[in-house]
Amino acid sequence: MRTAIVLEMPTWSALALDGLRAAGLRRGGARRAVVEYLGAQDCCCSAQEIREGIAASGSAVGVASVYRALDTLAELRLVQRVDVGDGVARFEPVRADHHHHHHLVCDDCGRVAPFTDEPLERALERAAGRLGYTLEQHDVVLRGACDDCRRGLAPPGA
Amino acid sequence: MRTAIVLEMPTWSALALDGLRAAGLRRGGARRAVVEYLGAQDCCCSAQEIREGIAASGSAVGVASVYRALDTLAELRLVQRVDVGDGVARFEPVRADHHHHHHLVCDDCGRVAPFTDEPLERALERAAGRLGYTLEQHDVVLRGACDDCRRGLAPPGA
């Protein structure tokens, strides 16, 4: 008898809110807004982006609250901080189910793109094992020129 | 007739100073001091650390000059910026000859330790190739507990 157990893939937002509850934390305005905004993104975003994104959808939260929410979520291992070298901290959901991804940073226009690579993932795990290191988090940042910049196109953003 | 061509392994400092000259840049006080300090380190250090290190050896340079020197060196690909997630930019020599290393960051005490792993290195190159990406720089930051912290020892620094 087969049952459709895996059909429900809870969103990261739902998982994160559960995580907050499990930790005995409240999910009022700011915290919830941050979780919901992050859950809708597919790559990392800065605190400012999060704040603006939330503002764009009607509500408004203080920057401080965004940082505090991110801090809390990071402690619970629900979000991961990603540093791409521009002095701005970025954050992204840690999705257990989803494939982990890493980051390509364009040296030219500064844009950040996600990528996944299974062999790399395995190499990382083996490396950690070899070092006797319990891998809590990891992040690979590769730098180079993105497709757009390589082709001499002006970056759309700036 | 064999000549002892490879016996001289020029220090990174020497290479960096050459690089500066090649770029038509001067190597006066601050720039030279930064290069010499960095060349003597085996892992990444922050601008403040560099400044203090230089101060400790007699000379004194302004923070601004350290940042400017690092900026210049980074543009020449002589140093690489390393971000370990504590909001402080760190920098380290790019040693062509030497084996590239990556970073282990202790989630507990925050210390940064270098490590090398050949298979990981190869996996990175293959991944970049697979992505059609010209790898200019890369940095892997692994997070977890360092040996000291795992053993419940108090971190020596703080």
Place this chain on the structure above:
DNA sequence: ATACGTGCAAAGTATTTGCAAACGG
């Protein structure tokens, strides 16, 4: 001699913190 480099201090950003008010449970 002269343009490049440097130091100082002031300015600019990103992030954190203190505190009273708001609100979730």
Place this chain on the structure above:
DNA sequence: CCGTTTGCAAATACTTTGCACGTAT
């Protein structure tokens, strides 16, 4: 209702910039 959470604004930390002077070439 009560203690957590939030927003605001002030504080902090890091990094950058302007400008006058010093110095390598």
